[in-house]
Amino acid sequence: DAMVIQNPRYQVTQFGKPVTLSCSQTLNHNVMYWYQQKSSQAPKLLFHYYDKDFNNEADTPDNFQSRRPNTSFCFLDIRSPGLGDAAMYLCATSRETGTSRSGRGNEQFFGPGTRLTVL
Amino acid sequence: QKEVEQDPGPLSVPEGAIVSLNCTYSNSAFQYFMWYRQYSRKGPELLMYTYSSGNKEDGRFTAQVDKSSKYISLFIRDSQPSDSATYLCAMTAIGSNYKLTFGKGTLLTVNP
Numbered sequence: 001d002a003m004v005i006q007n008p009r010y011q012v013t014q015f016g017k018p019v020t021l022s023c024s025q026t027l028n029h030n031v032m033y034w035y036q037q038k039s040s041q042a043p044k045l046l047f048h049y050y051d052k053d054f055n056n057e058a059d060t061p062d063n064f065q066s067r068r069p070n071t072s073f074c075f076l077d078i079r080s081p082g083l084g085d086a087a088m089y090l091c092a093t094s095r096e097t098g099t100s101r102s103g104r105g106n107e108q109f110f111g112p113g114t115r116l117t118v119l
Numbered sequence: 120q121k122e123v124e125q126d127p128g129p130l131s132v133p134e135g136a137i138v139s140l141n142c143t144y145s146n147s148a149f150q151y152f153m154w155y156r157q158y159s160r161k162g163p164e165l166l167m168y169t170y171s172s173g174n175k176e177d178g179r180f181t182a183q184v185d186k187s188s189k190y191i192s193l194f195i196r197d198s199q200p201s202d203s204a205t206y207l208c209a210m211t212a213i214g215s216n217y218k219l220t221f222g223k224g225t226l227l228t229v230n231p
Contacts, residue, residue, distance in 0.1 A: 004162075006162075031217065033217075040127065040223065040224070041223060042123075042207065042221035042222060042223050042224065043163070043207075043219075043221055045218060045219070048217060050217075088160075090162050090163070092162075094217070097217035106151070106211065106217060107153070107165055107168055108165070108219060109165060110155075110162035110163045110164070110165075111162050112161050112162045113160070113161065113162045115160065
């Protein structure tokens with residue numbers, strides 16, 4: 001089955017210790033996204049890649065970086081995690097960012113998430 | 120006023136009930152509307168996708184969009200305990216198609 005895979009599912013790190021979260025996809029989608037979701041809140045978009053083009057949201061802290069070495073993989077690096085960065089991190093993909101007349105193309109498909117704990 | 124408002128619930132119903140979940144929004148540029156289901160500690164799963172106003176049905180699920188009232192709904196017929204999850208509405212505007220604006224989600228529990 002085509003899917004979005006995230007590893008690890010649970011990550012524990014120490015305050016200030018860099019951490020990397022991984023996402024891979026078998027959908028062959030052009031676009032990959034990283035979201036942060038805190039408890040009982042909506043997912044918050046951090047950035048996205050269209051192919052190799054990186055697009056940062058204006059309010060994403062510099063502490064968050066991303067890499068996309070190829071179509072299938074995308075990584076989220078948190079350089080110096082703080083207690084406020086504890087959250088679920090969701091990776092998503094879509095075939096395109098725009099839509100056809102029928103409206104299809106930009107549906108986003110999410111992975112299972114990585115729950116990050118900062119001690 | 121937030122761009123998307125969604126009653127967080129929690130909403131608790133007996134098995135077999137009809138469930139109505141709703142979102143209101145303020146941005147008239149939104150054209151594409153989605154409902155995601157999110158089980159506890161899992162990623163959101165796309166349930167329904169609609170473009171502009173109208174109804175769309177898929178099995179026990181019906182999505183309605185009323186752009187004149189800036190109001191969208193998801194109806195679940197014959198609700199099952201397996202429907203217990205958080206339901207998130209999401210929408211995008213033409214010209215900003217990649218950026219989903221989410222509601223905060225409604226927590227639904229269907230009791231056997």
